[in-house]
Amino acid sequence: MRDVYVVSGGITKFSKASPDKDFRYMVKEAFDYAMNDVPKLTLDDIDGSVASYFSDHFTRQLMAGIMVQDYLGLCPKPSRRIESGGATGGMCFQSAWEAVASGRMDVCVAYGFETMSRVNTWKGNEFIALASDTNFDYPVGGFYTGYYAMMVQRHMYEFGTTVEQMAAVSVKNHGNALHNPYAQYPMELTIQDVRRSEMVADPLTRLDVCVMSDGAAAVILASEEMARKLTDKPVKVIGVGTGTDTMRLADRPHGDVILLPHENREDYKGLKYPGVHSFRGGRMAAKQAYEMAGIKDPRREIDFVELHDAYTSSEIQTYEDLGLCKYGEGGRYVESGASALDGEVPVNPSGGLLACGHPVGATGLMQAVFALWQLQGTIKKHFGNDRLQVKDARRGLIHSHAGTGTYITVTILERGF
Amino acid sequence: MRDVYVVSGGITKFSKASPDKDFRYMVKEAFDYAMNDVPKLTLDDIDGSVASYFSDHFTRQLMAGIMVQDYLGLCPKPSRRIESGGATGGMCFQSAWEAVASGRMDVCVAYGFETMSRVNTWKGNEFIALASDTNFDYPVGGFYTGYYAMMVQRHMYEFGTTVEQMAAVSVKNHGNALHNPYAQYPMELTIQDVRRSEMVADPLTRLDVCVMSDGAAAVILASEEMARKLTDKPVKVIGVGTGTDTMRLADRPHGDVILLPHENREDYKGLKYPGVHSFRGGRMAAKQAYEMAGIKDPRREIDFVELHDAYTSSEIQTYEDLGLCKYGEGGRYVESGASALDGEVPVNPSGGLLACGHPVGATGLMQAVFALWQLQGTIKKHFGNDRLQVKDARRGLIHSHAGTGTYITVTILERGF
Numbered sequence: 063m064r065d066v067y068v069v070s071g072g073i074t075k076f077s078k079a080s081p082d083k084d085f086r087y088m089v090k091e092a093f094d095y096a097m098n099d100v101p102k103l104t105l106d107d108i109d110g111s112v113a114s115y116f117s118d119h120f121t122r123q124l125m126a127g128i129m130v131q132d133y134l135g136l137c138p139k140p141s142r143r144i145e146s147g148g149a150t151g152g153m154c155f156q157s158a159w160e161a162v163a164s165g166r167m168d169v170c171v172a173y174g175f176e177t178m179s180r181v182n183t184w185k186g187n188e189f190i191a192l193a194s195d196t197n198f199d200y201p202v203g204g205f206y207t208g209y210y211a212m213m214v215q216r217h218m219y220e221f222g223t224t225v226e227q228m229a230a231v232s233v234k235n236h237g238n239a240l241h242n243p244y245a246q247y248p249m250e251l252t253i254q255d256v257r258r259s260e261m262v263a264d265p266l267t268r269l270d271v272c273v274m275s276d277g278a279a280a281v282i283l284a285s286e287e288m289a290r291k292l293t294d295k296p297v298k299v300i301g302v303g304t305g306t307d308t309m310r311l312a313d314r315p316h317g318d319v320i321l322l323p324h325e326n327r328e329d330y331k332g333l334k335y336p337g338v339h340s341f342r343g344g345r346m347a348a349k350q351a352y353e354m355a356g357i358k359d360p361r362r363e364i365d366f367v368e369l370h371d372a373y374t375s376s377e378i379q380t381y382e383d384l385g386l387c388k389y390g391e392g393g394r395y396v397e398s399g400a401s402a403l404d405g406e407v408p409v410n411p412s413g414g415l416l417a418c419g420h421p422v423g424a425t426g427l428m429q430a431v432f433a434l435w436q437l438q439g440t441i442k443k444h445f446g447n448d449r450l451q452v453k454d455a456r457r458g459l460i461h462s463h464a465g466t467g468t469y470i471t472v473t474i475l476e477r478g479f
Numbered sequence: 480m481r482d483v484y485v486v487s488g489g490i491t492k493f494s495k496a497s498p499d500k501d502f503r504y505m506v507k508e509a510f511d512y513a514m515n516d517v518p519k520l521t522l523d524d525i526d527g528s529v530a531s532y533f534s535d536h537f538t539r540q541l542m543a544g545i546m547v548q549d550y551l552g553l554c555p556k557p558s559r560r561i562e563s564g565g566a567t568g569g570m571c572f573q574s575a576w577e578a579v580a581s582g583r584m585d586v587c588v589a590y591g592f593e594t595m596s597r598v599n600t601w602k603g604n605e606f607i608a609l610a611s612d613t614n615f616d617y618p619v620g621g622f623y624t625g626y627y628a629m630m631v632q633r634h635m636y637e638f639g640t641t642v643e644q645m646a647a648v649s650v651k652n653h654g655n656a657l658h659n660p661y662a663q664y665p666m667e668l669t670i671q672d673v674r675r676s677e678m679v680a681d682p683l684t685r686l687d688v689c690v691m692s693d694g695a696a697a698v699i700l701a702s703e704e705m706a707r708k709l710t711d712k713p714v715k716v717i718g719v720g721t722g723t724d725t726m727r728l729a730d731r732p733h734g735d736v737i738l739l740p741h742e743n744r745e746d747y748k749g750l751k752y753p754g755v756h757s758f759r760g761g762r763m764a765a766k767q768a769y770e771m772a773g774i775k776d777p778r779r780e781i782d783f784v785e786l787h788d789a790y791t792s793s794e795i796q797t798y799e800d801l802g803l804c805k806y807g808e809g810g811r812y813v814e815s816g817a818s819a820l821d822g823e824v825p826v827n828p829s830g831g832l833l834a835c836g837h838p839v840g841a842t843g844l845m846q847a848v849f850a851l852w853q854l855q856g857t858i859k860k861h862f863g864n865d866r867l868q869v870k871d872a873r874r875g876l877i878h879s880h881a882g883t884g885t886y887i888t889v890t891i892l893e894r895g896f
Contacts, residue, residue: 063581063582063583064581083584092695110721117535117541118534118535118609119535119537122613123609123612123613124534124564124606124607124609124610125563125564125726125881125882125885125886127563128563128564128723128724128725128881128882128885128886129612129726131723132723132724132725132726132730136723136761137723137724137725137760138722138724138737138759138760138762138763139723139763140720140721140722140723140763140764140767141563141719141721141723141886142561142563142570142573142574142886143561143562143563144559144560144561144562145560145561146542146545146558146559146560146561147541147542147543147545153559156559156576157559157574157577158748159581160577160578160581160583161576161577163581163582163583164480164481164576164577164580164581165480165580166480166577166580166719189541190541192535192539192540192541193541193542195540195546196539283503302583303557304527304558304559305555305557305558306545306548306549306553306555306556306557306558307545307549307555308545308549308554309542309545309546309549313549320555341580342554343554343555345555346555346556346557347557350557352817393629464542465542465545465546467543467738468542468545468557469542469558
């Protein structure tokens with residue numbers, strides 16, 4: 063397995079763009095930004111790409127990836143589309159990593175996009191609901207915020223998690239985003255603001271849920287040889303993991319908790335698992351990534367996390383899946399300030415999906431771009447201020463998540479050669 | 480780069496299935512067949528999968544791949560979906576190859592499916608047309624058989640290709656399929672039959688065009704170590720290549736022909752290129768695959784080809800892109816019998832898409848399964864007769880193709896360790 067490095071990245075500001083903003087222009091903007099950040103890299107050096115977008119419904123165009131490939135000037139080079147629901151961006155990153163790790167390519171671009179504002183929010187929610195079981199869940203009114211509300215109701219019942227703990231995630235992430243110029247909804251909020259916002263599915267309010275967005279992101283991955291030519295601030299991919307789970311919550315099997323390197327079977331004695339309270343696929347992804355990276359205790363060896371907080375509740379659930387705290391302790395974890403910008407392990411210093419937006423195919427790549435800049439120590443250069451720079455960050459973890467946890471990726475990045 | 484082997488494969492009979500035939504059942508049938516052919520392989524040995532299907536419209540379900548992953552008993556192992564139009568299956572194969580070549584997995588399953596008969600043919604053609612430019616081509620009545628008709632009109636104009644030569648492809652492929660029990664439409668045809676069948680888009684008749692199908696295919700790829708444990712009839716992946724081209728034919732740039740290893744610039748002096756007569760992406764894919772495999776002259780070093788004959792015309796165009804003959808000579812090539820079962824390089828001994836059917840996500844994997852069986856010398860075992868067995872086949876080439884040549888993959892397989 064060859065070492066693979068992230069050498070550059072770019073994103074657009076996530077927003078509800080004007081409807082004439084084509085997905086091609088958005089990807090070009092992100093791609094050009096990434097190219098300009100490694101001036102020694104030419105188009106000729108790029109061996110191929112992987113395209114990431116979620117739904118043909120949002121783009122109103124099948125095979126939209128090839129139109130981007132053309133617009134970036136990358137035809138006739140290799141490309142392909144990766145799609146795995148909400149985890150599409152994270153999966154795209156890992157697919158580009160495989161292209162370089164296998165020796166097939168020396169430089170591979172991972173680009174992702176989504177244009178969700180062309181349809182109204184109800185229609186958009188309906189499209190997204192088609193990513194649940196259309197024979198069993200969708201016909202009885204299933205939609206995603208509903209599924210997440212059910213999951214966290216169980217979490218509250220089993221572990222005493224409170225709505226205020228959930229709201230604390232929203233306050234933290236929207237607050238972090240005040241210093242991130244790429245964020246769609248930076249906001250100074252209180253717990254009360256979150257609880258008083260419109261109820262979507264009990265207990266999740268509007269401010270517990272991420273928004274629909276338009277946006278794009280691009281990441282450039284390279285072999286060690288190319289990385290040494292291109293940059294003196296490389297970031298190495300040291301761990302990749304992916305997990306899956308059944309489409310329907312009701313189908314999730316009984317069984318043992320997948321243990322992370324620092325956990326013991328005793329830790330979860332008597333735990334009622336499953337467990338729609340947490341994500342088996344996330345555990346699997348984290349376990350694989352930690353093992354590959356040689357990480358024995360993520361609480362001490364990871365300096366920050368950018369995770370898929372489509373819901374405040376899923377950030378809490380994901381603390382547990384990543385082993386930042388034990389199952390059931392996620393609510394108290396955020397409450398303690400452990401995941402704050404100045405906490406033990408800053409989680410979503412960028413503002414996450416809740417505040418940055420969630421243009422599905424771009425989201426997982428956005429996380430990679432922010433993690434790259436954190437590990438390079440270049441947040442100030444790219445954000446215009448260093449308020450979100452995690453000091454001396456050596457290792458970061460990015461986490462992408464689909465459906466009700468059906469596809470989950472975890473990737474671990476490390477500063478330097 | 481680690482060596483990667485194909486150790487097993489399975490397919491369903493392609494057909495217009497009954498509407499209650501779920502895509503999950505179809506993949507399970509193909510997967511079980513593949514598992515049974517390597518009895519030493521257990522579910523536990525499988526490290527992950529790559530799912531392949533073309534359109535959410537046909538499945539009427541987003542993230543259908545994860546439902547298959549669950550049904551095969553592969554959760555919570557890694558998976559992801561690959562989609563690249565008509566080349567989806569070929570791209571899925573290459574993605575699974577990367578997973579093993581990179582060292583990430585030791586055993587990876589590539590599975591693909593499509594259920595196209597749930598919608599009527601007009602609706603199906605409309606869905607497929609959404610894979611052309613929906614702002615420029617689709618609104619003016621663009622549909623795929625039309626695009627291919629335009630391309631071959633140019634081929635006829637420039638090179639004197641005849642409709643009888645095109646019909647000869649149909650006669651050959653439907654005829655080969657008479658001995659393939661998996662084929663949807665085995666038929667004994669004459670040139671006249673093809674020309675007298677219903678006109679779709681001049682000069683392409685119904686028998687010049689492949690059909691809509693339901694079906695699934697699965698291929699199991701493994702590292703050398705695992706392959707040695709599992710089989711004494713391994714097939715090695717020795718070359719992979721992928722090319723792309725612009726979505727719209729009108730956008731294809733002027734420029735030099737991409738030369739294959741055995742060609743010279745002089746061969747194409749004065750050629751009017753582009754060139755909607757042929758596929759730049761196919762040339763790029765072939766060039767990469769030949770270079771990786773160390774193939775100097777495909778006409779002598781490839782023993783058979785399974786290529787993407789969605790149209791008789793595209794088989795002719797693809798002979799040229801693969802370098803089996805020079806640009807412009809494809810019509811005469813089929814007429815000469817060179818691509819017949821007993822010709823120089825048998826092309827589509829299985830019957831190809833024209834006769835086997837084309838359930839998009841499964842098609843490229845079907846080619847891999849047939850090529851595996853050819854190279855193992857096990858056609859008799861799997862087909863019940865050896866009429867289609869290419870004698871002493873040592874190397875085979877598979878070719879998957881999207882849109883009007885927007886994504887194209889070429890993969891070269893070789894018998895033995």
